[in-house]
Amino acid sequence: MNGLAFLYPAFLFGALTVAVPIVLHLLKREAAPLVPFSAVRFLKRAPVEQTRRKRIREWLLLALRVSALLLLAGAFARPYLTDAVAGGSAPxxxxxxxxxxxxxxxxxxxxxxxxxxxxxxxxxxxxxxxxxxxxxxxxxxxxxxxxxxxxxxxxxxxxxxxxxxxxxxxxxxxxxxxxxxxxxxxxxxxxxxxxxxxxxxxxxxxxxxxxxxxxxxVQGNLAVGSVTVEDEQAAATLLHWGSVPASVHAWLEVDGRRIGEITFSPSADYTNVTFPAKVPRSGAAVVRIEDRLGYQGDNERFAVLGPPAAARILVIGNAGDTFYVERALNTDTTRFLVETVRPERFTGGDDLEGAAAVVLTATRGIERRGRDALDGYVRGGGGMLVASGGDVEAAFVSSLLGEEGRVGASAAVVGVSVAVADPRHPVFRPLGVYAGQLGAATFKRISQLHGPLKILARFSDGSPALVERSNGRGRVLLFASDLANRWNDLPLHPTFVPLVHETIRYVMQGRERTRELLVADAPAAVERRPGVVLIPNTRDRVALNVDTRESNPTRLTAAEFRSAIARLHQTAAFEARVDARTREEQQSYWRYGLMVMLVALALEGLIGRRTT
Amino acid sequence: MAAPSSGGELRFLDPAVIARIGSMELKARTIVEGALAGLHRSPFKGFSVEFAEYRQYMPGDDLSTIDWKVFARSDRYYVKKFEEETTTECRLLLDMSRSMGYGSRGVSKLEFGSYLAAALGYLMHRQRDAVGFIGFDDRIVTMLPPSARPGQLRALMVSLDRATLGERANVSKPLHQLAQMLVKRGMVILISDLLDDPEQVVNGLKHLRFRGTDVIAFHVLDPDELTFPFESVARFRDLESDDEVMATPSIVRETYLRQIRDLNAFYERELRLAGIDYCRLDTSRPLDFALMSYLSARSRAV
Missing domain, CATH: 3.40.50.410 (von Willebrand factor, type A domain)
Structure with missing residues (x-):
């Protein structure tokens, strides 16, 4: 059963004002003089009321006035219905x-x-x-x-x-x-x-x-904080808190084979150790220590050997459109794995599978299925850089921008350059002072962009050059010209490569492939325990490790814990107030109360006018 | 009929003035003499065949009453005066219900009716008619059988002087009772505010009329009842039923006055059709108006 509560219950004291009409009613009830008369029978047939009916009417008036005041006080108190009590009242x-x-x-x-x-x-x-x-x-x-x-x-x-x-x-x-x-x-x-x-x-x-x-x-705890491999040498950071043994034994295993071990004496909060063994270029490595008194789950840490997998970048465009973008991305093959597909061959699902970002330089020839897949990819959290060149259809790109943005026809321009509108934006911040060199590129044709878009860079004629648009969970950056050295000479300038790199990094939104995850962040299909696991979707090998913050055995005192609980009580009270306000704003019963009050006052006016 | 006047000696016929006169008999005499003094034409013409006296001709007297023999003898105009034969039994019916107690001008309807009954009784007694009196509310309260005896006038005056307000009115009931009692044709004069069921009242009067009785109905109303002059909101309590009605006069006045007019028109129409003399009286107006109405009715009857 729902309960009734009030957001500002103090206003309910205003209901005490009902005493005013009640007192006035009691004082004024005999105000009309009594006149003995002989022909009252004719008054009864006139449009008047008998005293008994009049009294009923006066009580009705009183009820309406009292109701109006109660409703006013109730409206100010902002009533709302609370949730039903779930599952009975048993604690x-x-x-x-x-x-x-x-x-x-x-x-x-x-x-x-x-x-x-x-x-x-x-x-x-x-x-x-x-x-x-x-x-x-x-x-x-x-x-x-x-x-x-x-x-x-x-x-x-x-x-x-x-x-x-x-x-x-x-x-x-x-x-x-x-x-x-x-x-x-x-x-x-x-x-x-x-x-x-x-x-x-x-x-x-x-x-x-x-x-x-x-x-x-626990009296103390030892944990393996990190494992790094550089120049075929494996190093580990060993963390320790409290009382720990005088000497600790640690060893390194790669693919189940112990290839190195070391014994050290922990002194400060941590100890860096390097294993005197050559580490293979690939494989699953784990560093283990012996800690009989502390937490057992943090006595080992895993690592995947070998270079990290590059992010797969799908470039959709014709041969002439994609050349400079491919070359720019291929300058860092450790980070980007470029795959190019022609528009007429793009089908959607399979091509987009595992793609960290999409560069779209041509849309003519993409089938309906592919267009829907691109739209779904962006809405699902994918990143996309669109170069609005000659092979890009304005209508399709407009749909990617959502309802707010629109791409118009391209227009020939003379002597137009580009300038950064927001140097602090993640795309331009890494460029630093070199971002200004973007202005050295000249543009001969640009696309007209309309709508309230977030503008990152402008052309010198004031029109948007690079805009950003969030679509669903994904992100689209739209460049209002091509990246193919046809409408501009930007690809020939030194800033082109870092600009493409940072733009792609920005739209990827951290979708780079990782080589290590915390147990808590492991995908649902992976068992949540330390080890080297295969991520089903990407086929990447990832090391799952415990969060070393959990290895810190520092405790709260009971008083500190109670204090924290007390803060939660306060938070709950605050949340209850916020929830009450939200609930009250959604229900807005005060509006109905005021409307009923106005109706009551209108009735009171009508009835009162007949009484006086 | 001369219109009532508030000036000259007629001011003494004002009911409020009459009320201050001592005894009921004196009141009656004042009313009758005052009313008759202003008349130019004898109201007694045709009432009687028995000679009473000569009187010098006065302008307004019927020329047929001039005794030409006396004129031939004395070269002066004299008119013969006759006294009526006492052959009529007249009963004065006075409504003594509580509604008759209403009076807004110093005289209640009951007092007004009493003066009127006294005056009529005095007049009848002077004409040697047998006069009786019945006071009623919802039943007959006081009854004085008709008589022309010398002491009858005093008895009548005493009865009227003692008339007090009774209970609720039921005009028709005493009328029917009286109609049942009458064995001899005569005259019945009803003095009432007739604030009762109009149909019942008319039926009662028709019953009397059906028995061959001359009936005169004096419908006595207070000026307030006729004009409803109230201004402010009030709780009007009925004098008989004690019912209360809260009313705003400005709103109810029109409807009220229309109902009063309809009531009066109903009585006037129905009673005239039944051959009953109907005279509506305003308690603020002089009593000679009522007397003249009576005498006029009698002259028509004769």
């Missing part, structure tokens, strides 16, 4: 167990299980009990249930993961499980400080109490 006890990497220290997770089981047993009678496992994310293992046995059984099956700690996300999920009911959260954790160093702050309403159950701490 919920959520047992949230930290399964992050930091819980993998010897004995820590066993204590955590014991605390969780104890929390399940201590849950107040009549409460529903839920089990939540959390690390970077939060996974409701058992939803609110009266079956405590299943909760205890599932606690026994929990194991530490390789993820980080995110208290905010855990509390948010627990709050979602509790819903609008009263509840209690038993947070079983090692109080790792890192768990609060996220953007997910969460919020806990005041009706939900949070009990923190400390699963204990």
């Amino acid at each position: 919920v006890s959520v047992i949230a167990v930290d399964t992050s990497l930091s819980m993998s220290a010897p004995g820590t997770f066993d204590r955590a299980r014991d605390l969780a089981r104890e929390a399940a047993r201590r849950a107040p009678a009549g409460d529903l009990v839920a089990l939540l496992a959390f690390d970077d994310g939060a996974n409701p293992v058992v939803r609110p249930s009266a079956d405590r046995g299943s909760v205890v059984a599932m606690i026994d099956r929990l194991t530490p993961s390789y993820g980080g700690t995110n208290y905010g996300r855990a509390l948010a999920e627990a709050r979602a499980l509790i819903g609008s009911r009263r509840g209690r959260i038993a947070l079983v954790t090692d109080l790792q400080r890192r768990g609060w160093e996220t953007d997910d702050r969460g919020a806990v309403p005041a009706r939900v109490t949070v009990e923190v159950l400390d699963a204990g701490m």
